[in-house]
Amino acid sequence: MSSLVSVAALRGSRAAWAFGVLTVTWLAAVLFAHGFDSLSNFRYLVQTASFLGIVAVGQTLVVIMSGIDLSVSGVVALSAVVCAKVASGTGGGANGITAALALSALVGAVNAAGVVWLRVPPMVMTLATGTILSGALLVYTDGSPSSAAVPLLDSLANGRLLGVPWAFVLWLGITAVAGWLLHLSRAGRYAFALGAGERAARASGVPLGATAFTAYVCCALLAGVAGLVLLGFTGTSSLTMGNPYQLLSIAAVVLGGTSILGGRGHLLGTVGGALLLTLLTALLTSWNLSEGVRQVVLGVLIIGLLLVYARERRT
Template sequence: MRSAITLDSLMPFFGVVVLILAGSVFFPQVLSAGYLTQQLQIAAFLGLLATGATIVILLGHIDLSVPWVLTGAAILSTALVGTGNPVLSAIAVPAALAFGALIGVINAMGVAILRIPSMVWTLAVNSMLLGLAVLNTGGFNPKGQSSPLMVAMASGDILGLPISFLVWIAISLILGYVLTRTPFGRYLRSIGFNEKATFLSGVSTPSVLFVAFAIAGMCSALGGVMLAGYANQAYQSMGDPFLLPTIAAVVIGGTSILGGRGGLFGTIGGALFITLLTSILSVMQIDDAWRNIIFGVIILAMLLFQTLRKGAVA
């Protein structure tokens, strides 16, 4: 991931340091090991979603089905565990990941084959997943529970570090290697720069899109599994609050919303920044409406910065 470390990707880490120092002036507990460890644990949930979102955004597309892929995976995994059948409980996590990959493939089908704009197609898929969930649960919170594995992944720790954080970083390192050291990574960025030119050069661009969207779906599903493990249950609309922060984490991390430029190193910093900012705003008792306004302003500011910087380079 070394080649992905740029000034843009380092900015959110500087922001994290500033938030910690500024927050500690008003709330000294911000500097405590317990508080910082808790933030790493919570950041992992957002980080997994942002990891998948980064892959898609590097293509020059966007995935708006994240909320209900997350929720659907959580409902599916907890429902399998809730049956009490040991076999079904054992396959709960793999089944959720397979569900995420399937939705990713459906997303790619609309974008790569039907040539429908990703924003429109994935939003429609998200809406359909919402409808299917309501039909399945009757509008009530789904029944089921988390397995010990799901709880351990979400709330366990190894040598004082949250397992959720370690899983997130491990996945980021693996995908970071794929993006920077394999042909797939080069093709993915090339598609983000110019999809038509990449196709004419002999690259099977639909194949790259299918794999990228499937990876994104699995990341969203894993985030849902971990959130279900953290809450020990799934619930309606549990993924809705994550869409805007997910996009914000990617953009703050230096990945261009137009595709082709960026990486997962910056996304890690972006997820940490958003998580810490949310926590500090919560401690300051800033309501959700103002938090959404702040996230929107941050995204617009980063987009403006990227646009001006691109113009300056040109």
């Protein structure tokens, strides 16, 4: 019992650390940048953070079991493009959403099959899948964006519940369900055990294949959900709309305190990481820094934290 309490305290402290850095960054933004103290700007930040946050929830599930998914950017674009194409044709919005989510789950199943049964390293398998998706979407769309008006997605992306963006409510709901599964269910214990060590997990009777399969399918499915909400937010799908979320989803996981080596982490910390990255990006943009400079800042931050967590793991 005492060991369980200590583990819970450790995870909680990492999540608290992420929110502590978020608070300091927010105070700095209010003091040194214009407009960050307004309610409308706060609503916009949590709304846009939700798109990243939904992808990052799925990425957390994979990273905790010592995997990684570099195909999420392609799945985001796939989901939005397919839904837009079907909805703007004769299929309608409901069929477009169904088709998008089904294809997203299929991509996750392909990733899982390659990692689990073909024993392809997760980074290689998911990067290859993402590359294939990018090429297939280019052929499918001829490189042209697709527009579609889906009322459900528009309401979900831009509507509010008692002043709170529906996208943020959706993100918190997904996080709550995933958090229960990860931290309070047997499936979650299996994921942590797999991340801590495959040999020990196998010896303990953990169903390795089923655990990895579930994580990769959920990750791709959540990337698909994010793509649908993004479609509702912009009204247009494009081949590159998911590109920012490949790096940022991993960064949100790491900034939230989840070990990139697997076996340790908490979804609450991922929420803080996604909010922090969105705020930091908005702050750098308000200072008129270029995209290249912003990428350098985020990359340096990620490398520094990876070094810290790798050192913790060795000790």
